[in-house]
Amino acid sequence: MEWLGSPTLGDLEPVADLFNRWGALVIPGERPMPVAELDAMVNRGPAHQEARLAVVADRDGLAGAAVLVTQDLEGRRNDAYLDFLVTSPEARRRGVGRVLLEAAVVCARKAARSRLTGSSVAGDTAAEAFARSCNAEPELLELQNRASTSAMDQELLRRWVERAQDRAREYSLIRADGVLPDDLQAGYAALASVMNTAPHGPNLEDLVLSSADVLEMQRAYENHGFRRWTVIARHDPSGELAGFTELMLSPFRPWIAFQWDTGVDPKHRNLGLGRWLKAANALRLLEERPEVEEIETWNAASNTSMLGINRAMGFSTVAEWQSWEMPI
Helix, strand or coil: CEEECCCCHHHHHHHHHHHHHHHHHHCCCCCCCCHHHHHHHHHCCCCCEEEEEEEEEECCEEEEEEEEEEECCECCCCEEEEEEEEECHHHCCCCHHHHHHHHHHHHHHHCCCCEEEEEEECCCHHHHHHHHHCCCEEEEEEEEEEEEHHHCCHHHHHHHHHHHHHHCCCEEEEEEECCCCHHHHHHHHHHHHHHHHCCCCCCCCCCECCHHHHHHHHHHHHHHCCEEEEEEEEECCCCEEEEEEEEEECCCCCCEEEEEEEEECHHHCCCCHHHHHHHHHHHHHHHHCCCCCEEEEEEECCCHHHHHHHHHHCCEEEEEEEEEEEEC
16 A cells, blocks of 8 residues: 555556546446546645545556545544545455555544545445444435536526516625635635535534635636636625525536535525526526536435425436545
């Protein structure tokens, strides 16, 4: 087992190939993740985040790989995340997964972390047995959802926009591409805390982002070539930022856009703001980015309100993921 510090593209090529072979088993026909995207994930994340790559090789080549992520953010300093832990089909049942997991635990402990979390394909009995054998406990069931842009009901989206303008007359939308303007940074950082009200595991602490944290993340993704479309709902009489949504356009996989967080402050809910925000971004995407064929978003299976919006937009589940938490 070897930790690769600052791996080169040559180091990462077999890892990307392993991850892509596995991904095509989870989602049949899945198009590959380019090695440059893995490089951005492992080597060029925000300054508050560290990603480390571990690999196991045998006489046949790469037998397994894992990516461990830690973040220096308030509310996340006790946690370490296994973004990937994949064993090649040829090397299964040889203890490769356990070697990678044990190495990740040692690394996480050195970073003063007390919890390790990761995910497996829901219904994978072998993965579940492995997780339980390591004293991991199941947490959220998460749904990986996608919508075909060609099949989205544009008339429905326009009705959402029109209806919200009637129900939410005291609100207006602010659009910002890329890094947010300075005058929005503090308000956006405070508004982002609304995501702590979304379903999450019982042991997960509230995430607290400063303006500096938000700016750092935005700049890191911008430097990777991602383009972030942010739409914010503002309550005009008070000037409060009431809700937001984010859509990410990838330079690595231009055929897919990623719907990131959508949240509305509880004080401003039940006015159709969530639908308005998401519809505004989706309609723009359909008009300006015809090369985007799909939109992907993730939801907790228990998040019925957001799932209702997404299902109406045309999202359906392509994979289910069981999250696991292990004290270390």
